[in-house]
Amino acid sequence: MTRLTMHEISQNFATRRVLGPVSMTLEQGEAVALVGPSGSGKTTLLNIAAGLLIPSEGVLRNDFAKPTLMFQQPRLLPWKTALDNIALGLKARGVPGNERQFQAQEIGLQLGLSEEDLLKYPAALSGGMQSRVALARALLPQPDLLLLDEAFSALDIGLKAELYRYLQQAISDTGCSLLMITHDPAEAMRLVDRIIVLGGNPGHICYEFHTGGHNQRQQQNWLLERTRDFLGIAAVRAAFHLEPA
Numbered sequence: 001m002t003r004l005t006m007h008e009i010s011q012n013f014a015t016r017r018v019l020g021p022v023s024m025t026l027e028q029g030e031a032v033a034l035v036g037p038s039g040s041g042k043t044t045l046l047n048i049a050a051g052l053l054i055p056s057e058g059v060l061r062n063d064f065a066k067p068t069l070m071f072q073q074p075r076l077l078p079w080k081t082a083l084d085n086i087a088l089g090l091k092a093r094g095v096p097g098n099e100r101q102f103q104a105q106e107i108g109l110q111l112g113l114s115e116e117d118l119l120k121y122p123a124a125l126s127g128g129m130q131s132r133v134a135l136a137r138a139l140l141p142q143p144d145l146l147l148l149d150e151a152f153s154a155l156d157i158g159l160k161a162e163l164y165r166y167l168q169q170a171i172s173d174t175g176c177s178l179l180m181i182t183h184d185p186a187e188a189m190r191l192v193d194r195i196i197v198l199g200g201n202p203g204h205i206c207y208e209f210h211t212g213g214h215n216q217r218q219q220q221n222w223l224l225e226r227t228r229d230f231l232g233i234a235a236v237r238a239a240f241h242l243e244p245a
């Protein structure tokens, strides 16, 4: 079975150990969130999972063939139009020009960009539009693993809800796995099967929470109750340096 496995992973920067040892597995079709206080090593772990950083110690095994990434900053190429930015992943995979443009336009329109927006350069797009472009770019190559680093944290609540719906639909249509970092427990509750809480110094796994309720995630009451349950757990509160409940 396709999976991502990290075994006894640690990361040092200079002489300082910032992470580990951490062991975790992400199965095909599973959605997992990494949460934890600032500096607990979430981005470091995600970068290791993405192959952007070689860990100081431990073993990474990634069977996923088509991972894509999306960050908090949309990181669009300023000299390319929105349409060409969306099509970038297909270009790298050798899809011919006309087909790239067609597919990029289709997903751009589905994500709420107009034909006019798609011809604009990033500097002429609002932050929200740039995030739509970045999500379209990450999803268009039909990844089997999507890695999100606080991808939605700077967006307004309406746009967040819209992109969550789109993402959930894309995941359920394609069976793509998800590994995401978020600072918002309710966002994690809504989008993932399992929440991994990192904490301490060096960062390590303090708790794993199975969200459940696969069919109830759209319901506000369920989300509120489940988020309250999560935030009531002593190990979670300790990781975030919160007073005991």
Ligand SMILES: Nc1ncnc2c1ncn2[C@@H]1O[C@H](COP(=O)(O)OP(=O)(O)OP(=O)(O)O)[C@@H](O)[C@H]1O
Pocket: 013, 018, 036, 037, 038, 039, 040, 041, 042, 043, 044, 045
């Ligand atoms: N390239 C680097 N060189 C030196 N130290 C680094 C480097 N990258 C990260 N760190 C340190 O490693 C620790 C973990 O950083 P990381 O960005 O992974 O945490 P995080 O949990 O993602 O934080 P945040 O929630 O604030 O984004 C921090 O103390 C950070 O200063």
